[in-house]
Amino acid sequence: MPFNTNETDRLLSSTRSVKKRLDLEREVSEELLLDCIDIAEQAPTGGNQSSRRWLVIRDPKIKKEIAELYREVGGQFLKEQSERLDGTGHHNEKTIKASSYLADHLEEVPVLVLVTIYGEHDGSGRPGLFDSVIQAAWSFCLALRSRGLGSAWTTMHLGNANKIAELLDIPDGVTQIVLLPVAHTLGDEFSPVSRDSAREITWFEGWGKTTKKPTNGLPSFQDGPGLTLETDIKSTPEKLWDLISDINISSTFSNEFEGADWIDEIPQEGARFKGRNKNEKIGEWEVTCYVTSYETNKVFAWAAGDIEKPAATWEFRLIPLAGATRLRFAMSLGPGPSGLTRIIEQMPDSEKKIISNRQKDQLVNMRKTIEGIKKLAEQN
Secondary structure, rough: OOOOHHHHHHHHHHHHHHOOOEEOOOOHHHHHHHHHHHHHHHOOOOOOOEEEEEEEEEEEEHHHHHHHHHHHHHHHHHHHHHHHHHOOOOOOOHHHHHHHHHHHHHHHHEEEEEEEOOOOOOOOOOOOOOHHHHEEEEEEEEHHHOOOOOOOEEEEHHHHHHHHHHHHHEEEEEEEEEEEEEEEEEOOOOOOOOOOOHHHOOOOOOOOOOOOOOOOOOOOOHHOOOOEEEEEEEEOHHHHHHHHHHHHHHHHHOOOOOEEEEOOOOOOOOOEEEEEEOOOOEEEEEEEEEEEEEOOOOOOEEOOOOOOOEEEEEEEEEEEOOOOOEEEEEEEEEOOOOHHHHHHOOHHHHHHHHHHHHHHHHHHHHHHHHHHHHHHHOOO
C-alpha cells in the first residue's frame, strides 16, 4: 500500500534540530523511547550485523556530569560567538544562539540518548562503521518527531569522548557517534528551511554537469546543459566580490573573453557590458551581456547575447563559511542561438557529442577561472 506522501514529506522536511523548544519540564516515558529505538533499528547496517548500542541517560547527576564535559569542550566558545553575533543578522546568528542555549541547559533536558556502535574506525575508508549507525540515529529523530518529541544532533561531546566513556563504563572498541538530547517539544509546528534546490546541487553523468530540464543520459541543447564548479577560499565575501565583479578579471581567466568593457556606467541588474574575443574557427567576435543579478558580496550573474533568449547564462555566487567563502561558478547553455547551435545545425546527428565536447572545454576554462580567483584572493 502506498504511503501518504504528503505526510511522509512533511515529516522528512520538518524534522528540525530542536534546541530552544525542548520541554525541560515534561517527562519522557521509557516505552516511548524504546518504541523509537525499535523503529530506528530497522535502518540498514553493514553486513546485517546488530552492532548499534543505545545509552539512555536520565539520572540527574550523570546528566550534569555529561553536560559539564560537553561545555568543557566548547561551551565558552559558543557563548562568546553568540554574544558576538547577537543582533548582527549573520546567517549563523540563530543557530549559534540556540546551540549556546542548549549547552547551558543540557542537564535539564529530560533524556540524553548516546548512540554508539561496536568497532573503531581505522581510517581505511571501508564501510561498516559510521555508515551503519548514522542512518539509524536519524531514523530515531524522525520517530521522535512523529510522536511529538524533538532532539538536536550534537557531537561536541566527542572532544571528551574518553572521559564520557569512563563515566558511562563504555568498553574499549566501542565508538560514540552522536549525543541526542530528547524531550517533548514546545509546540508542534516546525517548517522546512531554505536549502539549495535539487537542480542546483545535483550533477548528471559527471561532476558539475547540470541540466535545466529532465533528460536521460547525455543532454540535448534544448535540455539546458550546464556546468557548476565550486571551491572554498580562505577569504571574505567582500574581498572576493571585488574580484568576481571585475569583468576583466573574472572573464579573462577562463579565456571566455580577451577583454570586456561596461556599456552602462553603473554596474547593477539590467546593466550591459561587451565582451571581445577571437577564435581560429570563427574569427574575431564580440557579444553584449546583460546583468541578470547583482547583489553585492553575494551574486553576480549575466546573460550573453539576448536578455530574453541568451546564448548562455553565467553566475558567480559567494557562500559564507566558517573562516572561508565558497565560490560557486555556474553556466548554462541556451536557449538562444549561438556559434554552438550553428555547428549543431550542420551536424544534427552529433548534437549530444558536440555538447559534450563543448562542456569539456568549458570545464577547463571555468576551472582556470576559480583557481585564478582563489590564487589572487589568498595571496593578498
